[in-house]
Amino acid sequence: MKLTMDREDILPVLANMANIADRRPVQPILAHVLIEAAGQHCRFIATDQEVQLSVDKDHPVDMPGSCAVPARKLYDICRALPEHTPLEFHTDGDKLLLKAAKSRFTLHVLPASQFPYLSIHSNRCQGNCDAAQFREALAVTANTMAQNDARIFLNGVLLEIQGQEMRLVATDGHRLAMMTLPFASSLEAESFQCILPRKAVMELLRIVSTGDIQLSLSDTSFVLDDGSQQFACKLIDAKYPDYRRVIPQGHPFFAVIDRQSFKSALQQSEVLVSDRNPTTQVHLDDNLMTLRSRNEEQEEGEVELTIAYQSQALDIAFNSRYLTDTIQIFNQDQIRMRVKEGNSAAVFTPMDVDNPLYILMPVRL
CATH class of the missing domain: 3.10.150.10 (DNA Polymerase III, subunit A, domain 2)
Structure with missing residues (x-):
C-alpha cells in the first residue's frame, strides 16, 4: 500500500x-x-x-x-x-x-x-432523518442516561419509531428527557424500539453533524450512514420500561421562566450547595421564584428572579445538578415549568410545545 x-x-x-x-x-x-x-x-x-x-x-x-x-x-x-x-x-x-x-x-x-468486523444483522426498520435534529435529540437525552446502573436498560437511550416519527427517551430513575423528530420510515409494523448503549450515544454526538442520514435498525444492531461514514453498534439486549407512565398528567400550575435569568440565578445559588447533598429548594409565589441553597457549614444562599406565575404558593426541592441540566437541554429563550404540588414531579418544556420534554422528580427533605 x-x-x-x-x-x-x-x-x-x-x-x-x-x-x-x-x-x-x-x-x-x-x-x-x-x-x-x-x-x-x-x-x-x-x-x-x-x-x-x-x-x-x-x-x-x-x-x-x-x-x-x-x-x-x-x-x-x-x-x-x-x-x-x-x-x-x-x-x-x-x-x-x-x-x-x-x-x-x-x-x-x-x-x-x-481485523474483526462488527456483525450487522438484517434490518427490521429503515428510514431517513435530519442529522442536526437527530444530534439535538441525542444531546437532550444523553443528559439523563444512567451510568453503570444495575438495570442495564437505563444505561442508554431508547429509540422508538412510530409511524413517521422517531422518539428518543432516557431516564436514570430520577429524571427523564424525551424528544421527537420526523423520520421517513419504512417500518411495516406499528412501532419499533431499541436501546442505544451509552458509548454509542457519546460517539454519535461526536460524529453526527448536518445533512440527511439513513438509519437501519434490527433487534441487535444499529447502523447510521451519512454517505461518507457509517457508524454501527450493538444494542442493549433488554426491554425498556413504559416511559409513558412516568409522564405526569393534569399539572394545573405553570410558570414561565426566562432561560438566561434562570441560568444566572442557578449559578449564584449553586455556590453554597452542599457537595454531599446537592439540593436546591424552589419557592414559587406571585410572579416570583426563590432559589434557596444550604451546605454543611450552615451557610445559606437565597436568589430571587421574576417569572410569570400566578397560582398558589408552592415549595419544591430538586437535586441541584439535575435542575441545572434544564439550561443544557433547552435552548429557547423561555422555559415553561408545570407543577402540581411539592412532592410531585415538575415538567419542563419550551413555551409553546412539549418537545423536548424534561421531567424532574422532587427531593424529599
Missing part, C-alpha cells in the same frame, strides 16, 4: 478512530485502525466489538493494499505535525513507513485479514 494525504484531510478521521479503538483491548488488533486503499478510494475502520466506525475518502492511491495500524499512535503522530503537512504512507511487510516533511516514523502493523 502506498498513498499520500494531507494532514488536515486525515486528522479528523483519525481522531474519531482513536476514540473508537479499544485502549485496553482483549485482542491487540482492537487497538488498531484498518486502512484499505485501492484505485481512487480509501477506507478507515475502527471497532471495539461494541461500536464500529467506517469512513470513506475519495483519494487517489499510488499502490493498493491494506493493513491495521495502531490507532492512538498514528493519531498522536499526525496531531503533532505542522498543519497541511503531506503524509506519505508506505507498507513494507509488517511495517508502515510514514514520511512527513523532515520526519520519518516506522509503525508495526497487523494483517488486515485479522
